[in-house]
Amino acid sequence: MTRLGDLERAVMDVLWDSVPGRSDGVTVREVADALAGRELAYTTVMTVLDRLAGKGMVQREREGRAWRYRAAASREAHIAQLMLDALDLGGSRDAALVRFARSVTGTEAEVLRAALAAEASGGTAGPGALTGRIEAPTSRRADRATSADEAVDG
Amino acid sequence: MAYALHFTLTILACWGTAQVLARSTWPWHSPRVAIVCWQAVGLALGLSAMGLPIALGVSAYDLPPGSGLVALFDDLLHNRLPAGVTVLDLAGVGIGFGIGAVLLTTTVRSTHGALRAQRRHRDLLALVARDDPAVPGALVLDHPSAAAYCLPGVKPRVVVSAGTLSLLDPAELDAVLTHERAHAQERHDLVLLPFTALGRALPWLRWVRQAHERVALLVEMRADDKARELHAEAPLAGALRRFATAGHRITPAGALGLGDRDLDVRVQRLLVADEPRRLIVVTALAVASTLVTLPISLFLS
Numbered sequence: 001m002t003r004l005g006d007l008e009r010a011v012m013d014v015l016w017d018s019v020p021g022r023s024d025g026v027t028v029r030e031v032a033d034a035l036a037g038r039e040l041a042y043t044t045v046m047t048v049l050d051r052l053a054g055k056g057m058v059q060r061e062r063e064g065r066a067w068r069y070r071a072a073a074s075r076e077a078h079i080a081q082l083m084l085d086a087l088d089l090g091g092s093r094d095a096a097l098v099r100f101a102r103s104v105t106g107t108e109a110e111v112l113r114a115a116l117a118a119e120a121s122g123g124t125a126g127p128g129a130l131t132g133r134i135e136a137p138t139s140r141r142a143d144r145a146t147s148a149d150e151a152v153d154g
Numbered sequence: 155m156a157y158a159l160h161f162t163l164t165i166l167a168c169w170g171t172a173q174v175l176a177r178s179t180w181p182w183h184s185p186r187v188a189i190v191c192w193q194a195v196g197l198a199l200g201l202s203a204m205g206l207p208i209a210l211g212v213s214a215y216d217l218p219p220g221s222g223l224v225a226l227f228d229d230l231l232h233n234r235l236p237a238g239v240t241v242l243d244l245a246g247v248g249i250g251f252g253i254g255a256v257l258l259t260t261t262v263r264s265t266h267g268a269l270r271a272q273r274r275h276r277d278l279l280a281l282v283a284r285d286d287p288a289v290p291g292a293l294v295l296d297h298p299s300a301a302a303y304c305l306p307g308v309k310p311r312v313v314v315s316a317g318t319l320s321l322l323d324p325a326e327l328d329a330v331l332t333h334e335r336a337h338a339q340e341r342h343d344l345v346l347l348p349f350t351a352l353g354r355a356l357p358w359l360r361w362v363r364q365a366h367e368r369v370a371l372l373v374e375m376r377a378d379d380k381a382r383e384l385h386a387e388a389p390l391a392g393a394l395r396r397f398a399t400a401g402h403r404i405t406p407a408g409a410l411g412l413g414d415r416d417l418d419v420r421v422q423r424l425l426v427a428d429e430p431r432r433l434i435v436v437t438a439l440a441v442a443s444t445l446v447t448l449p450i451s452l453f454l455s
Contacts, residue, residue: 005280012281055277078282079297083315085275086301096271098337098346098373100302100330101397101417112299 007048008057010035015058015071025061025068080115087112157219157452161206164448168199171441172361176368180438182423184430185375187438189345192369194442196348201449204254209452211246214238218455223247256355264351268343275305279313288324289314292331300397302330310338326393329385336380342373371416378420391424 014034018026026034032045049069052058060067073081085097089112172195175181181188205219212222214236226247229235283293292312295301300318305311312334314327322330337343349366356362381390398417 009281057277057281075282078278079295082275082278082282082295082313083297083299083301085271086295086303086313086315087299096268096275096305096343098304098306098334098342098377100333101374101394101420 004048004051007038007040007044008052010038011045011048011052012057012071012075015069016075018070024063025059025070027063027066027068029066031069077116080112084112084116089113155213157209157222158206158213160452161202161209161449164198164202164445165206167445167448168195168202171195171445172365176361176364180431180434181368181372182375182419183428184435184438185372185379187430187435189369189372189376191438191442192349192365192372193345194446196352196365198445198449200254200257201446201453204250204257205449205452206250207246207253208250211243211248211250214240214243218452220453220455257352260355261348261351264354265347268347268350272305272307276307276311279305279311283313286319288319289327289331292334294319302334304334304337304343306338306341306343310335312338321396322393323389325385325389326396329381329390330393332384333377333381333390336377337373340376340380342377345373346370371419374416374420375423378424382424387424391421394421394424 011031014031015026018030018034028042028046028049031049032040032042035045049058049060049067053060053069057072058069059072060069062068086099088097088099171191175188175191175195181191208223209219212219212226215222215225215238217225226239229239279293279295283295286292286294292314295313295315297315298317298320299315300321301313301315302318303313305313312331314330318330319327346366346369349362349369352362353366378390394417398421
């Protein structure tokens with residue numbers, strides 16, 4: 001990954017991890033302070049935020065003489081969007097991706113779309129909700145293997 | 155008129171070849187040859203669809219379509235049309251070029267759309283996907299659903315979801331990654347592109363959609379073959395089965411996902427060792443090259 005891409009990711013992480021109470025956004029100075037370990041110039045951070053705004057990843061509002069930035073969508077919403085693409089549910093008719101197998105079920109599609117809809121209406125799921133859902137399939141691993149074999153036998 | 159008949163016969167031959175390709179099972183044993191055949195059918199069909207109205211339009215010259223076109227343009231430039239050329243003839247030539255223009259613009263639009271979607275996808279991946287020691291060289295998306303795919307391009311990316319990591323064992327995961335890398339290396343996205351574009355241009359034509367589905371399946375089989383070269387059949391078949399049944403836990407019975415029949419076919423073909431039959435392969439390639447040569451030679455003569 002390029003250095004710039006790396007920086008964009010670091011800046012987005014700051015925006016996503018900023019205290020929820022501060023939903024009105026953070027300033028360039030605050031982002032630079034959060035990334036103090038990287039010793040970035042103020043202008044560098046501003047450039048990165050500008051680029052991210054250009055890509056539609058962050059939104060900004062003017063407050064006095066400074067801009068306040070916040071993430072346009074949560075990390076979870078972006079992942080849901082990528083998964084919709086990955087499972088060919090994104091509604092695109094273009095051959096943008098080549099998939100291993102399409103095994104998606106109606107319920108999964110609904111869950112993914114609901115994640116995006118919830119995002120659009122303002123309510124964001126906490127990070128805990130996501131990790132909790134990831135844990136689940138691991139513990140069901142054994143059942144799944146047997147059910148797979150049954151399906152082929154039958 | 156003889157040339158128009160040639161184009162008509164080519165169109166009929168394309169249709170026949172497509173029927174045979176769609177109905178036989180030999181393509182499953184030699185997916186690459188079958189893909190070449192589908193491409194030949196598509197190309198020959200496109201050229202003949204352009205050629206037929208053009209051949210009718212320049213029939214007054216009594217020349218092959220290529221030379222006829224040159225003569226027509228020469229006459230148009232010098233503002234002297236022979237008496238035999240009517241408005242209908244000119245319309246024919248116009249329709250021929252119109253078909254060519256439509257085919258070209260849909261392909262360009264489809265390419266443009268795919269590139270834009272890929273760029274957006276790449277931007278998002280850069281922000282939220284992570285590396286994982288379990289899958290070196292691939293990106294991981296933290297989501298419990300099972301997905302594995304290739305984002306094609308000059309710098310292709312293989313992406314798997316966290317759900318896939320927990321669904322597959324290491325050997326199966328390796329096979330899936332090799333499968334996806336095969337997609338990237340052989341640019342299967344470009345193989346699919348013209349068929350996707352054609353499907354967009356003629357969405358009401360059932361057999362265009364069918365051709366696209368067939369080619370998509372063949373592309374998967376080709377990638378399966380690349381994966382089984384490096385790994386054994388068992389892990390790949392295992393991975394396919396797990397993907398096929400991944401949804402069972404959370405869906406009511408019977409509500410299977412899309413493409414289940416295709417998954418079944420792919421698993422079956424991995425389990426049954428069957429050598430490609432040389433005679434069929436040679437015949438198929440001969441038919442494919444004949445199909446393409448016919449319209450091209452008419453245009454060049």
